[in-house]
Amino acid sequence: MNIRFDKLGVVIAAIAAYAAFLAPFATFRANRIVPGQARSILEALPATAGPLLLAIVVVAALVALFRTALVLRLAASVVALAALALLVGVAGTFLTSAGNTFARVSPASGFWILIFVFTLLLADVLTRLNLSPWARVGVLAAVAAAIGLLLVSGAWNDLSILKEYANRADSFWAEGSKHVTLALGSLLAAVVVGLPLGILCHRVERLRAGVLNVLNIIQTIPSIALFGLLIAPLGWIAAHVPGAAALGIRGIGTAPAFVALFLYSLLPVVANTVVGLAGVPRAANDAARGMGMTDRQRLFGVEFPLAFPVILTGIRIVLVQNIGLATIAALIGGGGFGVFVFQGVGQTAMDLVLLGAVPTVALAFAAAIILDAVIEMTATKRRVETA
Amino acid sequence: MKAWLPLLLRLALVVLLVAFVTSPGWFEPLLKPLTENNAPVIYNQGSLLTLTLLHLRTVLIATVAATIVAVALAILVTRPAGAEFLPLSRSLVNIGQTFPPVAVLALAVPAVGFGEKPTLIALFLYGLLPIFENALTGLTTLPANVVEAARGAGMTGWQRLTKVELPLSAPIILGGIRLSVVISLATATIGSTVAAKTLGEVIIAGLLSNNLAFILQGGLIVAALAVLIYDGLSAVERYAARRMGREAE
Numbered sequence: 001m002n003i004r005f006d007k008l009g010v011v012i013a014a015i016a017a018y019a020a021f022l023a024p025f026a027t028f029r030a031n032r033i034v035p036g037q038a039r040s041i042l043e044a045l046p047a048t049a050g051p052l053l054l055a056i057v058v059v060a061a062l063v064a065l066f067r068t069a070l071v072l073r074l075a076a077s078v079v080a081l082a083a084l085a086l087l088v089g090v091a092g093t094f095l096t097s098a099g100n101t102f103a104r105v106s107p108a109s110g111f112w113i114l115i116f117v118f119t120l121l122l123a124d125v126l127t128r129l130n131l132s133p134w135a136r137v138g139v140l141a142a143v144a145a146a147i148g149l150l151l152v153s154g155a156w157n158d159l160s161i162l163k164e165y166a167n168r169a170d171s172f173w174a175e176g177s178k179h180v181t182l183a184l185g186s187l188l189a190a191v192v193v194g195l196p197l198g199i200l201c202h203r204v205e206r207l208r209a210g211v212l213n214v215l216n217i218i219q220t221i222p223s224i225a226l227f228g229l230l231i232a233p234l235g236w237i238a239a240h241v242p243g244a245a246a247l248g249i250r251g252i253g254t255a256p257a258f259v260a261l262f263l264y265s266l267l268p269v270v271a272n273t274v275v276g277l278a279g280v281p282r283a284a285n286d287a288a289r290g291m292g293m294t295d296r297q298r299l300f301g302v303e304f305p306l307a308f309p310v311i312l313t314g315i316r317i318v319l320v321q322n323i324g325l326a327t328i329a330a331l332i333g334g335g336g337f338g339v340f341v342f343q344g345v346g347q348t349a350m351d352l353v354l355l356g357a358v359p360t361v362a363l364a365f366a367a368a369i370i371l372d373a374v375i376e377m378t379a380t381k382r383r384v385e386t387a
Numbered sequence: 388m389k390a391w392l393p394l395l396l397r398l399a400l401v402v403l404l405v406a407f408v409t410s411p412g413w414f415e416p417l418l419k420p421l422t423e424n425n426a427p428v429i430y431n432q433g434s435l436l437t438l439t440l441l442h443l444r445t446v447l448i449a450t451v452a453a454t455i456v457a458v459a460l461a462i463l464v465t466r467p468a469g470a471e472f473l474p475l476s477r478s479l480v481n482i483g484q485t486f487p488p489v490a491v492l493a494l495a496v497p498a499v500g501f502g503e504k505p506t507l508i509a510l511f512l513y514g515l516l517p518i519f520e521n522a523l524t525g526l527t528t529l530p531a532n533v534v535e536a537a538r539g540a541g542m543t544g545w546q547r548l549t550k551v552e553l554p555l556s557a558p559i560i561l562g563g564i565r566l567s568v569v570i571s572l573a574t575a576t577i578g579s580t581v582a583a584k585t586l587g588e589v590i591i592a593g594l595l596s597n598n599l600a601f602i603l604q605g606g607l608i609v610a611a612l613a614v615l616i617y618d619g620l621s622a623v624e625r626y627a628a629r630r631m632g633r634e635a636e
Contacts, residue, residue: 224587365482
């Protein structure tokens with residue numbers, strides 16, 4: 001009999017075996033800042049659930065190990081991930097005695113490694129399936145819905161990260177909306193200013209090197225320094241320009257964070273606009289000129305649609321970067337999920353760090369998938385139209 | 388005259404930078420107007436020179452480690468034996484880029500403690516991506532006739548890799564290293580939020596005590612380092628590209 005191993009599967013099975021049998025599944029702590037005690041899968045779960053989870057992990061790892069059909073691999077990764085997600089909540093309830101509000105149960109390294117390897121398996125299957133852009137967004141929506149359902153159902157309520165959330169539910173949503181406003185607002189401002197600037201740089205060659213150099217140098221200033229440096233000029237404007245303070249412009253807080261993110265966003269938008277416009281085939285331009293199109297008609301009817309996918313790539317870079325950088329706004333009182341991260345680092349309370357970091361990563365990840373799908377759609381549409 | 392002006396500007400920047408980190412006292416009058424209530428003008432809780440060197444050391448260690456791992460990975464997935472991993476490694480690289488540096492730093496703390504280590508981990512992870520991407524581009528866009536010729540000349544796989552493929556990809560890989568170094572120089576400052584000894588310490592001290600002079604000097608040193616290193620590596624890259632007859636990216 002000819003048994004064939006899957007190369008990636010060997011790696012996945014080996015790591016999964018280590019995580020399931022040797023690494024701790026959950027950490028139990030008497031309160032939120034004392035060092036925790038490790039619990040394995042069998043210790044952390046009720047009598048039937050523990051062996052069940054081990055069995056699921058072993059079967060899924062075996063499916064990964066051998067060369068099996070893609071559908072089977074897909075099912076194995078989804079079932080394993082779902083079981084892990086559900087049972088980690090069960091472990092939280094099982095390890096916390098009823099009525100104990102101080103005890104904290106958090107997922108430990110074994111859980112995270114298992115999640116990582118089965119996500120790897122899922123990612124591999126999805127990559128090999130070569131999904132269409134719509135299907136990828138659909139998968140993202142399904143995963144988001146499943147996580148939302150778990151959150152609403154209360155299955156995870158006994159996990160420490162949700163206990164941290166329960167203590168700050170109001171400020172979580174307030175900081176969250178600030179975070180999104182900062183990231184999206186500065187992107188919008190950068191597009192409004194960057195697109196015309198990019199078009200101008202494309203048309204006027206003398207301007208191009210100068211503008212791009214200045215924007216390049218802005219990128220080299222470390223984010224925390226740029227945030228800090230804007231405090232002074234904005235403070236001055238707030239104090240001396242009538243009406244500025246009423247608009248919410250202040251030395252510290254959201255305003256300097258917004259301006260800093262805007263400045264960082266300009267380079268990718270302008271540079272990609274220039275590259276995109278430069279990549280428009282000369283023949284397309286000549287044809288448009290030959291048809292008697294005016295400069296403006298040529299820009300909006302020919303150059304801009306053709307350069308659009310490249311410009312979108314710049315916007316994707318900016319959005320993902322801004323969602324990450326907005327965490328630093330918390331250092332200058334600008335709010336956002338960074339508030340929880342830095343509070344957590346200060347108190348060495350890792351659950352609080354996770355409360356800030358997990359939504360940030362999730363947002364950036366979702367933004368990347370959605371924009372990648374949009375870019376692919378516009379690029380294929382363009383190819384079909386020009387073919 | 389135009390040819391030597393940029394060179395002169397860079398030389399002036401080097402001289403200014405060295406003068407500033409070795410004897411910051413000379414520049415005190417310039418920064419004085421930025422402080423209030425007789426606050427110290429020059430960072431006084433450590434020497435700027437030491438912090439600059441530690442900052443550079445952190446970036447260097449992380450970049451060297453990232454280069455070795457990223458190039459090795461790129462070589463692996465472009466060999467026939469590792470071809471299976473190519474699409475997956477591409478998506479992983481994409482996913483990795485979405486993790487914000489602050490989150491990586493904060494999450495690394497429980498595993499390795501405060502200080503330089505979490506910073507090294509974050510810089511390493513961030514450094515990997517551009518280098519891997521460029522190494523992949525370099526190794527997959529080699530002129531087919533050159534590779535064929537090497538095979539026809541009877542070179543083994545190892546010989547082709549070290550004598551043909553890697554030297555030809557060198558300019559593009561260097562481009563990735565350059566990007567990675569510039570990102571790392573700026574990201575290393577964030578490491579000071581978890582107590583790493585970098586120039587970020589100066590900036591954070593300025594933020595905490597509302598001292599604009601501290602923020603400016605920390606930020607400017609990092610920016611000057613980034614500009615100089617970027618230019619230096621670009622020059623190396625152009626040299627390598629000329630030798631290999633390939634266009635630098």
